[in-house]
Amino acid sequence: MNLAIDIGNTLAKLAIIDGGQVVDFLKTEQIDTAYIEKLLKANPGIDAAVIVSSRDTDEELERFLEQRMKRFLRFDQNVPVPIVNRYATPGTLGADRLAAAVGANTIYPNSDILIVDFGTAITIDVVSGGEFLGGNITPGAAIRFKALHHFTKKLPLCSLNDNPTELFGNTSVSAIECGVVNGIVYEIEGYIRDLQRKYSDLRIIFTGGDSNFFAKRLKNTIFATYDLVAYGLNRILEYNAE
Template sequence: MHLAVDIGNSRVKYAVFDRGILLSKGCVDTMDEMVLSDILSEYPTVSRSIVASTRGRADETTELLRRRVGHCLRLSAHPPVPLGIAYATPETLGEDRLAAAVGAASLHPGRNLLIVDFGTAITIDLVTAEGVFLGGNISPGMAMRFKALADHTAALPLCSAVEDYVLVGRSTREAIEQGVLNGIAFEIEGYIARIEKEMNSLSIIFTGGDAKFFAKRIKNTIFAHCDLVFLGLNRILEYNASEESRR
């Protein structure tokens, strides 16, 4: 069994896999001794683990997992991955972006992929049908956009996402809500339209905590998968434990 740990900007997420099947997942403030003990008491046969972090170093978590689980693969150490990397600065490539790309490619092999992760930041990445990560773009996430309007103006209130779709806001609050949501939707639709002209048979995959707000707003055939990063982390762990990475 495998344990995948994703240390995000605000919280730590984890998932337990058995032979490629996601059994359970959770979200905590810190992956400490008590949390890990609870996980291992429920899944005592976990024998391998992997850690990704958007906060940089994760030495304490990595050492804890190595001590308690016996094996921990740290993604920042640049282990082999089942993708070609055409990114000019692979050492700066976000670990969550790489994991999501690997997860998407494992779900949809042999297809051109546009992966949109709606998290603290919105990342838009491309993987070719030949299994090469080309790169992508990063822009502010939804909560960041709402907060920027409230923090950098004197009179605008702090707003949040709504389910309703309105093209033109009829109040200041509605104008902010729809301005942020529609702005993101139009941004993603613009990328899709441009990239589809250059890449045939493009498959579009949404992931991340805020993806639910955009799956219906964006008028394209998409795949939504909230566990894409976990799937990618588990696939990388499997890849490094097998003979594939040594071919």
């Protein structure tokens, strides 16, 4: 079994993968050697690990994994991947975005794919025919809510909720909630519309913490998965062992 670790800006996400399939998925705000030690004791079949981090490198954690695993890989822009990277500045590309692109191409090999990752930031990326073409980065929902609260004197701090979103709000809270949610929905719908004009058989994948929330609010046929990066990391780990 393989362990894929994605350390994001807010949470660390860990996937246990057996035979190419995610069999367990965990999230934690705090990840350290004690946490991993407990995980490995509960899953003694794990003998390989791959890690990607949006934060500073945790050298102690990586040394621990190197010592405990038969195979260990820290994924960054210097690691070979099984797709072509067309990003003009590969050194500035977030490794998690590239891992998600590999994961998307693993699910839909050599297809035209739109990947929307609803995290702290929302990334909108395109893979076509086994090539990562690039994408855009925009503030995620939490950032938008916090910005409205921080940069104004009277607007309250709001957040996503599961109540149906109307077209317009009739209170300050509902106006903010509708404004942020509908703004993101219309934004993504615009990308889908324009890309479907270019790619007749466009595949759409939503991932990230808020992916299910927004998948329910868009009309298109969407594959939503919380572990796209994990699938990509696992494929990269296996690719570098071939």
